[in-house]
Amino acid sequence: MDDLRCKFGHHPQASACGYEGYLFEISKTFQTLLLLVWLIGYVAIVSADDRIELEMLEQEAFRAAVERVAPSVVQIETVGGLERVGKVLLGTGPTTGLIVDPEGYIVSSAFGFLHRPASILVRLPDGVLKPAELVSTDHSRMIVLLKIEPDRPLTVPEIVPAGEMRVGQWAIAVGRAFDSKQPNMSVGILSARNRIWGKAVQTDAAVSPNNYGGPLIDVRGRVLGVLVPLSPHSANRLAGYKWYDSGVAFAVPAEHIFKTLPRFRKGDLHGGVIGIALKGKNPSIGEPVITACRKDSPAAKAGLKPGDRIVEIDGKKIARTADVKEQLGRRYAGDKVSIVVLRGQQRIEYQVELEVRDWGLGIRDWNPVFHLDSNP
Amino acid sequence: MQILFDHLAAVLARRVDSKPPGLSRRKLSAGTSLTARRASTAAKFFLFALLVHTCSSHSLAAGASTAEVLDRIQPNVVKIYGAGGFRGLEPYQSGMIVSADGHILTVFSYVLDTDQITAVLADGRRFEARLLGADPRLDVAVLKIDAAELPHFDLGEAVEVDAGTRILALSNLFGIAIGNEPASVQHGVVSVKTGLAARRGVFNSVYRGPVYVLDAATNNPGAAGGALVTRTGQLVGMIGKELRNALNHTWLNYALPIGQLRESVEAIRAGRLVAARQDEPKQKPARSLRLEMLGIVLVPDVLERTPPYVDHLRSGSPAARAGLRPDDLILLVGGRLITSCKVLNEEMEYIDFEDRIRLTVLRGGELVELDLQYSANGEE
Numbered sequence: 026m027d028d029l030r031c032k033f034g035h036h037p038q039a040s041a042c043g044y045e046g047y048l049f050e051i052s053k054t055f056q057t058l059l060l061l062v063w064l065i066g067y068v069a070i071v072s073a074d075d076r077i078e079l080e081m082l083e084q085e086a087f088r089a090a091v092e093r094v095a096p097s098v099v100q101i102e103t104v105g106g107l108e109r110v111g112k113v114l115l116g117t118g119p120t121t122g123l124i125v126d127p128e129g130y131i132v133s134s135a136f137g138f139l140h141r142p143a144s145i146l147v148r149l150p151d152g153v154l155k156p157a158e159l160v161s162t163d164h165s166r167m168i169v170l171l172k173i174e175p176d177r178p179l180t181v182p183e184i185v186p187a188g189e190m191r192v193g194q195w196a197i198a199v200g201r202a203f204d205s206k207q208p209n210m211s212v213g214i215l216s217a218r219n220r221i222w223g224k225a226v227q228t229d230a231a232v233s234p235n236n237y238g239g240p241l242i243d244v245r246g247r248v249l250g251v252l253v254p255l256s257p258h259s260a261n262r263l264a265g266y267k268w269y270d271s272g273v274a275f276a277v278p279a280e281h282i283f284k285t286l287p288r289f290r291k292g293d294l295h296g297g298v299i300g301i302a303l304k305g306k307n308p309s310i311g312e313p314v315i316t317a318c319r320k321d322s323p324a325a326k327a328g329l330k331p332g333d334r335i336v337e338i339d340g341k342k343i344a345r346t347a348d349v350k351e352q353l354g355r356r357y358a359g360d361k362v363s364i365v366v367l368r369g370q371q372r373i374e375y376q377v378e379l380e381v382r383d384w385g386l387g388i389r390d391w392n393p394v395f396h397l398d399s400n401p
Numbered sequence: 402m403q404i405l406f407d408h409l410a411a412v413l414a415r416r417v418d419s420k421p422p423g424l425s426r427r428k429l430s431a432g433t434s435l436t437a438r439r440a441s442t443a444a445k446f447f448l449f450a451l452l453v454h455t456c457s458s459h460s461l462a463a464g465a466s467t468a469e470v471l472d473r474i475q476p477n478v479v480k481i482y483g484a485g486g487f488r489g490l491e492p493y494q495s496g497m498i499v500s501a502d503g504h505i506l507t508v509f510s511y512v513l514d515t516d517q518i519t520a521v522l523a524d525g526r527r528f529e530a531r532l533l534g535a536d537p538r539l540d541v542a543v544l545k546i547d548a549a550e551l552p553h554f555d556l557g558e559a560v561e562v563d564a565g566t567r568i569l570a571l572s573n574l575f576g577i578a579i580g581n582e583p584a585s586v587q588h589g590v591v592s593v594k595t596g597l598a599a600r601r602g603v604f605n606s607v608y609r610g611p612v613y614v615l616d617a618a619t620n621n622p623g624a625a626g627g628a629l630v631t632r633t634g635q636l637v638g639m640i641g642k643e644l645r646n647a648l649n650h651t652w653l654n655y656a657l658p659i660g661q662l663r664e665s666v667e668a669i670r671a672g673r674l675v676a677a678r679q680d681e682p683k684q685k686p687a688r689s690l691r692l693e694m695l696g697i698v699l700v701p702d703v704l705e706r707t708p709p710y711v712d713h714l715r716s717g718s719p720a721a722r723a724g725l726r727p728d729d730l731i732l733l734v735g736g737r738l739i740t741s742c743k744v745l746n747e748e749m750e751y752i753d754f755e756d757r758i759r760l761t762v763l764r765g766g767e768l769v770e771l772d773l774q775y776s777a778n779g780e781e
Contacts, residue, residue: 076466080567080632087590088565104732104740105708118648143708144730144763146738154733156763174766202649203614209593210564211616231592231616234649269651270618 083195086244091199091210093246096150097124097182098208098239100201101133101157101171105143121200121239122147122171123251125286127178131157132282133238134253135167139262147173148205161289165296165357166224166277167253167262170289182240183247184279190218195244196228198252198274200236209235213272215249221257222354225275226250232274234266241276250276288357297356297379300324303335303346311346315366327377329366336372337365353379470634471569475583476523476552478628480573481507481530481544484515495572495584495627495640496520496544498553499666503528503546506556506666507626508642509535513542520546525581534669540607540642541662543669554628556666559636559659562613566591570619570656572627572640584627589617594658597644604644604653612655613638619654620644629656686753692746694754694775695720699731699742706741711762723773726764733761 099122120137124130131147138145138159145157155173162169196215201208213230220227228241232252240248254265255275268274288294300322305311313335318325335343338352339362356362358381365374477498485492496507505520507513518530528546535542562568568591573584592614597604613629620643629638638656646653692699696718700710709731714721731739735758739745752758757774 077633080467084565084567084590088563091565102738104730105704105706107705140706144732146732154761154768156766156768203593203595207564207593209595209614210590211592212590233651235651
C-alpha cells in the first residue's frame with residue numbers, strides 16, 4: 026500500500042534538490058503566509074466578499090491540482106481504422122492517456138481505440154512524439170495499456186488510495202484532447218464509490234471523448250481514477266458514451282489499475298464468468314438460488330447444482346441476487362473464488378475458477394436470468 | 402468549515418511540497434512535510450480567525466456575494482426574439498447590453514434576419530431592436546434599442562482568463578425565461594482556452610479564433626449571445642453558436658473572448674466596419690503539390706480510413722532520393738497529423754508545388770523525418 030501512496034516517478038531534476046531547496050520551500054511558505062495575512066486583512070475590510078474569496082482559493086487549488094498531474098497526462102493520436110462501430114460514428118481522436126510506469130506504460134480508455142487504428146502516436150507533455158504499441162485491453166473495465174519507448178523516465182502520478190476517497194470531495198476530470206500543450210479540465214465532485222459492481226467510482230464532472238482516458242484527480246492533484254465510458258446496464262463497448270457531459274460519469278480507481286498492472290502487462294483481461302442463472306428477474310429482491318448451471322461452465326465443473334442456495338462468496342454473506350453480482354461482477358477470468366452453498370440442510374464450499382465468457386451470442390448482456398455471466 | 406481548511410491546506414501543501422515536481426515523497430518527508438504541517442496549522446488558525454470575524458459580523462447567508470454579483474449583472478443580459486420557429490430553428494437567442502443608451506451585442510444569425518427584432522430586458526421591458534451592423538467573419542452583430550440609462554457591460558473592462566477560472570454563464574437557453582423574467586444562470590470552470598482552427602475541418606464555424614471551452618452545458622438552443630463572466634462579475638466572453646466537434650462528434654460548450662470582438666463592435670457602433678483582425682483560413686495555392694510529383698505511390702485506398710502506407714516509389718523521384726521507403730507509414734506532413742490516405746491527399750492540396758515539405762514516417766517502430774521538394778527540371 027505504501028508504495029502505491031508514493032508513486033512519484035523519476036524526475037530529471039530530482040537529484041538537484043537538497044538543503045537549498047528546503048530553504049527555498051520555507052521562504053515560499055512565508056510568502057504564502059504573508060499573502061494569507063493580507064488576504065484576511067482584505068476580507069476583514071470587504072467582508073461581504075468572503076464567499077468570493079473562498080471561491081478564488083478553490084479556483085487556485087483546482088489549477089494547482091491540474092498542474093501537478095499534467096506531467097503524467099499525454100495526448101494520443103491514432104491513424105487509420107474503422108469509421109464506425111455499429112451505428113455510432115467514431116472519432117479519430119485525439120484522446121488522452123495517463124502514464125503509469127516510468128518505463129513507458131500508459132493507460133487510456135478503450136473507447137479511443139474501438140476503431141482499431143493502424144498506428145498509435147503518443148505526444149508527451151514536453152512535446153516529444155513517440156510511436157506506441159497497444160499491449161493489452163481490459164475488457165471488463167474498458168481500459169487499454171499502451172507502451173512507448175521513452176528517452177528518459179516518465180513521471181508517474183501520485184494516486185489516492187481507495188480507502189481515502191470520500192463522496193462529496195472535489196473531483197477534477199483532466200484531458201489533453203484540445204491542445205497537446207495544455208490540459209483541459211472540468212470540475213465536479215465524487216458522486217459515489219463502488220459503482221458498477223465495484224469496478225468504478227462516479228463523478229458529476231463533465232466527462233466526454235475530450236477527457237476519456239485521462240485522470241480524475243482530487244484537489245491535491247492525486248489520481249482517483251481513469252475516466253472511461255461505462256454503464257451499469259450494459260457491457261456494450263459503447264455503453265456509457267451516451268451519457269457524455271451529462272453529470273453521470275465513471276472512472277476506474279487508480280489503485281486497482283496499479284495493482285493489476287503486472288497482470289495487465291501480460292495480456293488481455295476479461296470479466297470472469299461463472300455460468301449460472303438465479304431465481305427471479307429482479308436482482309434487488311431475487312433469491313440467490315441457482316436455477317441452472319451452464320454445461321462446461323466453471324460452476325458446473327466445480328460441482329454446483331440447480332437448487333443450491335448461495336450463502337457466502339469469499340467470506341462475504343450473500344442474501345440477494347444483487348450481492349452475488351456485486352461479489353463476482355468485478356472479478357477477472359482466472360480469478361478463483363470460494364462459494365458456500367446450502368444444499369438442503371448441508372453447507373458445502375466450492376472453489377470456482379472464473380472463465381472468459383465464450384458462449385457469447387444468444388444471451389442479452391444484462392438479462393437478469395443470465396446475469397451471472399458476471400460481465401454486466 | 403473543515404472543507405475550507407482542507408482547501409487552504411491543499412493550496413499551501415501544493416506550494417510547499419510539490420516543488421520540485423516529481424521529487425520522491427520519502428526524500429521530502431523529513432523537512433518539507435513538517436513545513437507543510439506547520440503551514441496548514443497556521444492556515445487553520447488564520448482561517449479560524451477569519452471565520453470568527455465573518456460569522457460575528459454577518460448573518461450566515463452563504464453565497465450572498467455570488468447572489469449580489471448576479472443581482473448586479475443579470476439586468477445586463479437580454480432575450481432576443483426574431484425570425485425562425487420552424488424546422489428546429491428557435492426564434493430566439495440571447496444578447497448583452499454594452500452601452501447605457503441601448504447597444505446590444507449578440508451573435509449574427511437567422512434570428513436577426515427580420516424587420517421585427519424584439520429585445521426583452523430582465524425586468525420585462527420590451528423594445529423593438531434595430532440591426533445596427535454585423536461582422537459575418539466573427540459571427541457577431543450589434544443591435545440598438547431606444548432607451549437610456551440602461552445597466553450594461555463595459556467591453557473595455559472585459560478580462561482574459563485561464564483554464565480553471567470559475568465562471569457564470571447567463572443566457573436564455575432553451576427559451577426558458579419566456580415571461581417577464583431574467584435569463585438563466587449556470588456555473589462551471591473554463592476547461593481550456595484553445596483555437597477552433599487547430600486542426601482543419603474539426604469545427605464548422607465561421608469564427609476561427611481562440612475560444613474558452615467550458616465544462617458546463619452552456620451552448621444550447623437560444624444561449625448564443627449570452628454573457629460569460631467571472632464569479633466576481635467581470636465580463637469574459639460571449640456564448641457562441643452550437644458547434645459540433647467533427648473529430649469526436651461531441652457538442653462543444655464555449656464562449657468567444659470579448660477581446661476578439663471588441664474592435665468589430667466598436668467599428669459597427671461607429672458606423673465603419675473594418676476587417677476583423679484574425680487569421681484567414683489557409684488558402685489553397687494555384688498549383689498544389691501532388692504525391693505523383695514526388696514519386697510516391699500509396700497502397701490502394703480501399704478502406705474508410707486507409708492508413709497511408711507507401712506502396713512503392715518511382716525510382717529517381719524526389720521521394721526516393723530523400724530516402725522514403727516502401728512500407729513507410731506517413732504520419733505527419735509539416736506537423737499536421739495524417740489519419741488516412743484521404744486526409745493526406747486533402748492536405749497536399751494546401752501545399753504549393755514548389756514548397757519544401759517535411760514528412761514524418763513510421764518505419765519499424767521508429768519515427769523518421771524526411772525533407773522533400775519537387776523539382777520541375779525533371780529527374781536524374
